[in-house]
Every structure is written in structure tokens, then in C-alpha cells.
Amino acid sequence: MYDTLYSAFTDAMKREGKVITPYNDDTPYNVLFRVNKDTNKLQNKATIYYSADSGIHAGQLLKCKDKTYLTINQESDENDVYSKSDLLQTNAILNYIAGGYEHNIPAYAYDVQSAIAINNSVISLVSGNIKIITEDSETTRALKLNDKFYAIGGRWQIDNLIYKDNVVFIYVERTVSSAEYTLT
Numbered sequence: 001m002y003d004t005l006y007s008a009f010t011d012a013m014k015r016e017g018k019v020i021t022p023y024n025d026d027t028p029y030n031v032l033f034r035v036n037k038d039t040n041k042l043q044n045k046a047t048i049y050y051s052a053d054s055g056i057h058a059g060q061l062l063k064c065k066d067k068t069y070l071t072i073n074q075e076s077d078e079n080d081v082y083s084k085s086d087l088l089q090t091n092a093i094l095n096y097i098a099g100g101y102e103h104n105i106p107a108y109a110y111d112v113q114s115a116i117a118i119n120n121s122v123i124s125l126v127s128g129n130i131k132i133i134t135e136d137s138e139t140t141r142a143l144k145l146n147d148k149f150y151a152i153g154g155r156w157q158i159d160n161l162i163y164k165d166n167v168v169f170i171y172v173e174r175t176v177s178s179a180e181y182t183l184t
Helices: 004-016
Strands: 018-022 029-035 045-051 061-064 067-071 082-089 092-098 101-113 117-119 124-126 129-135 148-151 154-164 167-174
Touching: 004 029, 067 101, 067 129, 092 129
Parallel strands: none
Antiparallel strands: 018 029, 018 061, 029 045, 045 082, 061 067, 067 082, 092 101, 092 148, 101 129, 117 124, 129 167, 148 154, 154 167
């Protein structure tokens, strides 16, 4: 029996399909990219359509050409032919050392709060809070409260970690160097 949806999807994949791979390996997935209208926005969002039996899932870091994306959802299966996910292009790399290894994790940082300099006539200190989301993985599960890492031009301390739907939400606060200042 002829399946119209399957036929239309496979024809579109042949015409417009692109290859995307997981961040940590080279497993190729064929997808259809649809760029969301993001005029005058800081976020780069895209939507992908892919075979329902592929290994793509919510919370996964994916590479396409020179860009890395975080899959922020996976729509429920309305059919057996394809699934759909929205992607956020990552805009930060978390750099930290644990267990003698350096880890570099692509992430999306957003919701900057209180990013001001606190100063008086002698000393200025930079402060601020941001939220970061990335893939829930063995590496990110090793993160702990009060861990420190470097990203987005500064040192940050983890205030909270929330794991939901294969995504880790990391709430961080800007830290200053360990130098101590005395006013005289």
C-alpha cells in the first residue's frame, strides 16, 4: 500500500537532506533543517525533521558543519515516519578540570542578571548571574555545587544544577579571583 507521508518525507530528504552528527561521536543522521525566523534576535534557532527511528533525542548536542546545537525538545510521535526537534545554537564553552582532565562542553548561556560592576572610589568588582543549559551527560553529571569553571570571559561558580528531559540547567554566579584586598 502506498504511504503518502513516507513518500513525501523520503523525497524531501533526498532533495534537501543534510548530515548532522552527535558532538561526541561521528554517527551520521540525515535531517531536514528549517531555520526559524530569528531576525534581530540573539538566539540562533533551527528546527530539524528526521526519521522516527533515528537516535536523536532531546538534550543532545549535535554538530553541523562548524556549528554546535543543543536539541531542546523532541515532539511526541504523531506518526511513525518522522520526528521533529527544535535546536539552539550554542554560544559558550564551559572549560573546567576534573579528575586530571580538561573538559570543554558546548552550552547555551542566557538570562544575564545583575551583570554590573560594584565599585567605590578605590575598587571595582564585577558580579552577575547567568543560566546555562547543555547536554545531560556523564561529564556534566560530575559537576557539583560550588564547582568553578571558565566561560564567557570570566570565572563562574555553580549555585544550582537541575536535570530535566536530558538537559542540565546550570545556575552560576560570577566569582572574583582569590586575591584579597585591604583598604587602608
